[in-house]
Amino acid sequence: MAKVLTFGEMMLRLHPSGYQRIIQANQFDANYGGAEANVAVSLSLLGDESEYLTKLPNNPLGTAALSELQKYGVNTKNILCGGPRLGIYYFEKGASIRSTNVVYDRAGSSFAMATKSDFSWPKILKSTNYFYFSGITPAISTEIEESVFSACQYCQKNGIKVICDLNYRGKMWTTHHAQCVMSKLMNYVDVCIANDEDFEASLGIKAFDGNMKFGIDQKDNFKKGMYEITKRYPNCHIVASILRNIESVETSQWTGLLLKDGHYYQSPIYDMHVMEGVASGDAFGAGLVHGILHHFEPKNMINYAIAASVLKLTINGDFNLISDPEIRSIQDHGTGASMSR
Amino acid sequence: MAKVLTFGEMMLRLHPSGYQRIIQANQFDANYGGAEANVAVSLSLLGDESEYLTKLPNNPLGTAALSELQKYGVNTKNILCGGPRLGIYYFEKGASIRSTNVVYDRAGSSFAMATKSDFSWPKILKSTNYFYFSGITPAISTEIEESVFSACQYCQKNGIKVICDLNYRGKMWTTHHAQCVMSKLMNYVDVCIANDEDFEASLGIKAFDGNMKFGIDQKDNFKKGMYEITKRYPNCHIVASILRNIESVETSQWTGLLLKDGHYYQSPIYDMHVMEGVASGDAFGAGLVHGILHHFEPKNMINYAIAASVLKLTINGDFNLISDPEIRSIQDHGTGASMSR
Amino acid sequence: MAKVLTFGEMMLRLHPSGYQRIIQANQFDANYGGAEANVAVSLSLLGDESEYLTKLPNNPLGTAALSELQKYGVNTKNILCGGPRLGIYYFEKGASIRSTNVVYDRAGSSFAMATKSDFSWPKILKSTNYFYFSGITPAISTEIEESVFSACQYCQKNGIKVICDLNYRGKMWTTHHAQCVMSKLMNYVDVCIANDEDFEASLGIKAFDGNMKFGIDQKDNFKKGMYEITKRYPNCHIVASILRNIESVETSQWTGLLLKDGHYYQSPIYDMHVMEGVASGDAFGAGLVHGILHHFEPKNMINYAIAASVLKLTINGDFNLISDPEIRSIQDHGTGASMSR
């Protein structure tokens, strides 16, 4: 059974319940998550062997984050313990025309303060087959960026496949900085996920005009961008993207595109009533990786990934608490109409 | 004033709040309900005299269930007390394309363990005018099935009208078993409610292809099925059905069909934003019975029943906490647009 | 910097969480609000200098209401302390076709029991530039009605502009009574907000047929009503209205109309998913006043007011907890599609 190791930062997520604003809240719902942790949990729930690597503080918050990973069966044996604090993000869920607001409080975290020498890749990656990171990880610090680079080099030398979700975060670095780093890392990447602004912000490839209301309408441009990635980075033979038309916080259409071996595949379009709009990209990534691990046909691979992704829109918290049969059922019936009793 | 007695099982319903999954829940919202209890409560709230018959354990859970019935004015004087436990159903509310999931934990309940001899029909039904049960009741056990049969026989002999909601439950019995039992019981039934899969699963009558997305579109087939019921079971002179097009957990269209004395009547179609999709069939049943008790014109009868039913989609818990003026207001204005201040 | 003083009653709002009915509730969410208090809070949050005038009881409920105003920066220095009680309104939020239900329990409140002599207008209005009240205020009692009249007279003599939201409440007074009072007060009003039934109920001007499902469709009649107001009350040079098509509790379209110096201006139409349908008229009023204070162009004035108003539909509680940049962002992009991370 192939093993996937994901590498990144895990945070405490605090959000006022319902559609309260932060100024109204005298309670915050607490969850733990982070792009790569989310992928590791998803894979474990899909029955795959997954490991997560990060650094967590030696305090009850770090322990709580670690326990959440264990709860869902993720291997945590290489997670480092120490450093000053667990990063936080405040999540103020929007409604209708009012956008969701994310406030980062992640500076100075244990992971951000970690050093290259903390990560001994030969030991860590010994029995790993796939190494997964998103663009958030190298954005965290120079030391972490260099750690990712070391890991990628080690992977290439040792036949470990590298999967990267570009995952650009404008609150973490500039597009210039992102492009410098990501274009270097892309030389090691076998599978690339690029959504929305990632093309341009992370790689300088123009594929999307930035209007989230009309993402699907720009499918042809997306295709060109995906093709451009494979052209620039020949090591990368799979590119996958989510395309969305987002009408409001609750209403959107979703579809997935896959470029593999020069062929394009598109999933069905899902009309969604969205409960929570975060971490669906990670759910997509996990679905894609699961398809790769199990050698799905390309059409099935993108269909499975997008079904995993849209199911995340119905789940509370960062983790996509969905099983393989549930994803398959959506692929087959595409609806919440039935209720088995 | 005519009295209705309903007969069935009452359960504790446990559901994680909001759209949480069971694995996330450290609290469950608790309600008490069950198809026939729901009907009894509805009728009481509509001003009718209703009694409920079941068996509840002699423990705080049984007492709590009993108290909920009393709270809403249902006559509970014949309810039996004893047996091992109160049945439970876990209700994991779906969202968008993710279906609602119901986990039954009702085996071995006080009602399921009750015996025929527990129910002394002549004493119980003395002052009753209508006897109501759903297909769930005979599915619970052989003893209960035989109790229903005895009750029906008593009713026929004593001029008590029998109302049956077929209410097929695939998790409780096979279609074969259901058809054996229900086709026998139907000979005593005066008023029959048949929804969706009930036609085929309970009676072997093909009327609906099983696709809940396109129920209303199959209206003509439903009509044939309704007619077939009256043909097969001549004692049954009223058949009513709910037809639905369910797009997602939150979005559906609803309409009602009534076959009475050879004439069909259809209610308006309601476009619904659904808060909770359970027990709306029971609300429909109660609305229909209320119409029968008060000798509504057929058109008004089905309109009233479907209005009661769709209002249930806006109510939390199994009981349809709706008053007669509220149902009439929906019949007249069909909207939630106004707010009286 | 111009100062606005608003005058009215503040209440405790109690509502069962989620879509529970009052009979189900063993907890009520508690907020404090009232039309004119809502306007004062909105203006303060938009950066304007606002003061609120009312009378609150000398008990923990009165103190809590006062503290909420202070929390959001409203000047409370002239608020009177004393009298029997804080008024209450119970807010049973509807869903889909089930209408929201408001139960008033405001009789005998400290404000309703206040007397004319409680309000010493020359002292209170000394440094005020705008005096704002809604039709709810004079509906409360004869003493309060006369207080409003005195205030208006003082304003006219002292160059203080008077802004009135007609805000008819059928549970508080008859249309006959409302028309007697409001038509007298309108002679002092410089800026008038008239929504829906206000035209006819408060002023006897026919402009809207009462069907909230088709408000926008009656735009031409609204325009005529607005013009009629300026004609009847020449002192009134600005009239603004919200027009709505309300399909259900959750779904509606909103637009704003402005008549200024004989010209009409209409805002864009917003398609809304509504979280909470109260106090959006107050949010509209505050947006309009903000535009007046800052000498917005008429087109921008109505656009700003309606954007403020529809944002309120996404906010929990009576106060519109929205900032100026958030309103401008909606004016510019009109959507909740983006999420900045």
Place this chain on the structure above:
Amino acid sequence: MAKVLTFGEMMLRLHPSGYQRIIQANQFDANYGGAEANVAVSLSLLGDESEYLTKLPNNPLGTAALSELQKYGVNTKNILCGGPRLGIYYFEKGASIRSTNVVYDRAGSSFAMATKSDFSWPKILKSTNYFYFSGITPAISTEIEESVFSACQYCQKNGIKVICDLNYRGKMWTTHHAQCVMSKLMNYVDVCIANDEDFEASLGIKAFDGNMKFGIDQKDNFKKGMYEITKRYPNCHIVASILRNIESVETSQWTGLLLKDGHYYQSPIYDMHVMEGVASGDAFGAGLVHGILHHFEPKNMINYAIAASVLKLTINGDFNLISDPEIRSIQDHGTGASMSR
């Protein structure tokens, strides 16, 4: 089986959860209660036939209060429906040395606005054996005071025993007013409950110095006061009192005294950890009445009443949700040490 009818006002109780102050609360826990309603519910839970008489508004709050009574089996058939509002009391639970704070908002309630003619005693009391009221009832209004007087007269003429808990409330009337009214009513009372300040405030009998820290220490004075009651009002042959040493909100000692036919009986003293200090007097009253209904020996009567009373200190809400076996178990073992598993 003897029937008890209790007569008084029922209110909505709102309290911030835990030990929050009102100014901190954005939620209130909601219960319904009132001295005489509490007694009726207790009696019903102890298996007695009890009826409650009051007037409730015709709105969801009135319906909710009514439903709570029905839930616990109280006969509500004579309860009047109408009038302006349901009274409220805010309950800010103290802690340690910080006293509990009760804010009444009961003026102008449906019951307070009821008139003498609302209560047709011959019809209401037809099958009643015991009439129970507390001193709160006549304190509500002159009309209610006169209604109590009429009821007492009717009872005396018709052999219905009258039970009165003096229950003085300093926030409702002066001692002078209370003494005028209660001394007149006491001529009709067969059984009197007098606690703490009631002796002096309601009847002008000096028995207690007002220091709740040292109630039990003044037992001899209490005895004299009890005797004085029987001397002044020869119709009254039973007097019962609770004596307390209250150290803090959580800690107190409780004992009961009974004077019957010239003999005194004292219950054991209970050392209590108090969860909620309201309505324990009503629990005592109900326990006493139950003892009278079932002809308990005097010693058992006071022991039972005080056990019922102290169990109330462990219960959330106004109603004493305790069964007869639970009271007997406390009488026998006097402890919470055991846990049956």
Place this chain on the structure above:
Amino acid sequence: MAKVLTFGEMMLRLHPSGYQRIIQANQFDANYGGAEANVAVSLSLLGDESEYLTKLPNNPLGTAALSELQKYGVNTKNILCGGPRLGIYYFEKGASIRSTNVVYDRAGSSFAMATKSDFSWPKILKSTNYFYFSGITPAISTEIEESVFSACQYCQKNGIKVICDLNYRGKMWTTHHAQCVMSKLMNYVDVCIANDEDFEASLGIKAFDGNMKFGIDQKDNFKKGMYEITKRYPNCHIVASILRNIESVETSQWTGLLLKDGHYYQSPIYDMHVMEGVASGDAFGAGLVHGILHHFEPKNMINYAIAASVLKLTINGDFNLISDPEIRSIQDHGTGASMSR
């Protein structure tokens, strides 16, 4: 590192929040636990290698129970999946003199329906050094009783130490039945925990008069009982007991007794304010086993076990979420006085 395997049933625990009674609850707090699962979790949190064996249903409740074990690092690899349902226990927390009430709903659970052949001991116990069960396990069913017997036989043959907490449950079996089974099993037990009624109920040894208010006062009798155990069952060389004086639900004194190699050791006595009185025996058992695993001196062994036990009284839920340093700190300072900041 030595490994401990514990064997028993895991249940869903439902309890109304605070000190609510079940009849008041519209929410239940949900936890998962069971005597032997609690021990396994404790050991894992203390840094030991622990495994838990049970059978859980293949539904979301079973998965949730499993996930909770994983969360705290317990090895779950041999847990069986299948069977009808997860057992439940309702936990109505008492207060002051009102006892805690436990309602079992565990009949027919997946574990109770398991068969002997489900448990292949040679495979399961391969790398186990200690086998732990409590008297609850053989009380569940004859099949489970025989499974325990097989396991004990296997252990004896293979040098695996057997630890048994007698843990008598009067709601599960009679003392006669318990004595038959337990006296047979005791021949295989190396370490025995006997508390309170266990001596007599499980083994027929008189050591405690049943009055939980005065357990510590009967220390000499306990000692005799402990000695009698070692005399009757020579294989058993360690007996440990908790002695308690329970004044009320919140107040009790706790001490531990250990008999080892003919010597008695007593821990200090702890004066406790109790938050939750369940599963402290399991915490004691885990503390004792931890001491055995790490070869603590006998005095330290009993001190550690009782410190672990009393810390459980401050923890919400069945699991004793306490670390080794926290136990040591209580041993050293015996107080909650300090707060490190």
Place this chain on the structure above:
Amino acid sequence: MAKVLTFGEMMLRLHPSGYQRIIQANQFDANYGGAEANVAVSLSLLGDESEYLTKLPNNPLGTAALSELQKYGVNTKNILCGGPRLGIYYFEKGASIRSTNVVYDRAGSSFAMATKSDFSWPKILKSTNYFYFSGITPAISTEIEESVFSACQYCQKNGIKVICDLNYRGKMWTTHHAQCVMSKLMNYVDVCIANDEDFEASLGIKAFDGNMKFGIDQKDNFKKGMYEITKRYPNCHIVASILRNIESVETSQWTGLLLKDGHYYQSPIYDMHVMEGVASGDAFGAGLVHGILHHFEPKNMINYAIAASVLKLTINGDFNLISDPEIRSIQDHGTGASMSR
């Protein structure tokens, strides 16, 4: 009216509800507080003019903290806006023998990152009469330490009295560092509060052996320490201390000592049931300052301060939401026995 300005850091406080541990929490209760903010709020609630100075981030968390201050009437006009983040402290409330656990996450906050030049003392302190800080403030950073020093120098030159609560925090700095800084600042201090370990940790004066169980028993040593402070720092003419015997998280005795003009004064001793043990030192400080502002007699001054302090033990959150009449009532009656109704 004299004005007090307090200077320090404000944090978000997150704590799991009830006695949950952090690892169990999926919700955190949120409050805002900090030693000097707590003092400012207390003074405002006591009717004094108070201002608070800090630096808060320009994000919703900073705005929420600011709003909480405004809610309670604190002047916030000089508060700086900017910097990276709001500090946090996690508060895991202990129970019985389990100590409360505080986890700081305050490094890198907006206040900690502020520079000397951010605080223009002549402008800020223009109309201030008292300057209050605690030892936490200079512990935050060198820049803040120097800011405090500048402020103290300015105060001395301009006749502004300086009040300092030594408030040693071992998690923020070493005793060596604290002594260096505080001994320098003490030369400017007019009024000093020294509790528990503060004597030695902040000033190197031995007065308390560190055992919180026996603080009051060491009264004579405390007196010597207080005298030593006035001797070493002649500018300091008032020293006040809280002495405690802490038996457990819930149970403690409290008394206050005051040294003024060479005379000692001791308050009564309070036996407390503690709901929440944080910020009572700040409540004491505010009570003392209120006494100074209003020229209380020394005996009354210390009695008032300790009454304010012990009332804080009954309040949820960092702010002491207590009024002047409530403090006076405790001084007069010293109990929670009464309940006014």
